[in-house]
Amino acid sequence: GAVVSQHPSRVICKSGTSVKIECRSLDFQATTMFWYRQFPKKSLMLMATSNEGSKATYEQGVEKDKFLINHASLTLSTLTVTSAHPEDSSFYICSVAGGMDTEAFFGQGTRLTVV
Amino acid sequence: GQNIDQPTEMTATEGAIVQINCTYQTSGFNGLFWYQQHAGEAPTFLSYNVLDGLEEKGRFSSFLSRSKGYSYLLLKELQMKDSASYLCAVMDSNYQLIWGAGTKLIIKP
Numbered sequence: 001g002a003v004v005s006q007h008p009s010r011v012i013c014k015s016g017t018s019v020k021i022e023c024r025s026l027d028f029q030a031t032t033m034f035w036y037r038q039f040p041k042k043s044l045m046l047m048a049t050s051n052e053g054s055k056a057t058y059e060q061g062v063e064k065d066k067f068l069i070n071h072a073s074l075t076l077s078t079l080t081v082t083s084a085h086p087e088d089s090s091f092y093i094c095s096v097a098g099g100m101d102t103e104a105f106f107g108q109g110t111r112l113t114v115v
Numbered sequence: 116g117q118n119i120d121q122p123t124e125m126t127a128t129e130g131a132i133v134q135i136n137c138t139y140q141t142s143g144f145n146g147l148f149w150y151q152q153h154a155g156e157a158p159t160f161l162s163y164n165v166l167d168g169l170e171e172k173g174r175f176s177s178f179l180s181r182s183k184g185y186s187y188l189l190l191k192e193l194q195m196k197d198s199a200s201y202l203c204a205v206m207d208s209n210y211q212l213i214w215g216a217g218t219k220l221i222i223k224p
Binding site: 006034042043044045046091093097104105106107108109111 | 158202
């Protein structure tokens with residue numbers, strides 16, 4: 001299966017700053033990547049679908065100006081949390097679509113803490 | 116709307132067997148997945164069912180009944196390391212994954 005590398009695994013930032021999270025597909029050309037957010041004891045919540053070479057598709061309720069997604073190549077998608085607030089503290093996970101009927105491959109996740 | 120239900124928490128004893136149920140109502144069906152997630156980590160893939168029946172993979176088995184909108188994950192010979200959350204997810208007609216809230220499995224010695 002595909003190997004997905006997500007970086008950083010943990011980040012602490014101050015309120016008002018921006019944080020960039022990278023998601024790399026190491027051995028698979030991913031035209032589509034997904035960004036999820038997970039609150040403690042809650043399900044994964046799809047934030048957006050990242051499409052290589054075009055704008056991301058955001059789920060309802062997700063602010064596209066706050067969560068900037070860039071999918072500039074077939075192996076890299078980035079999520080930038082802009083002007084971070086403490087309520088943005090969460091676990092962010094990216095995944096690569098393995099195909100229409102196969103499992104998704106997940107990055108290791110990023111624990112963001114905004115202080 | 117789309118909905119996936121699974122128990123919030125279950126407790127079992129080391130060496131025993133546990134069954135985690137998942138029921139779903141989705142717009143279309145293109146497969147059901149089970150993932151294991153340890154605290155603070157990303158989910159890892161356990162199983163995929165698209166046809167009715169039982170899929171066995173070592174200590175873990177997964178069952179699907181499409182007519183009933185029902186699946187279960189069966190864990191045998193439980194080990195302490197099996198303590199984790201188990202997520203049920205369904206791929207809908209748009210090939211998007213709809214996630215359940217997860218079942219936290221606690222294994223006691």
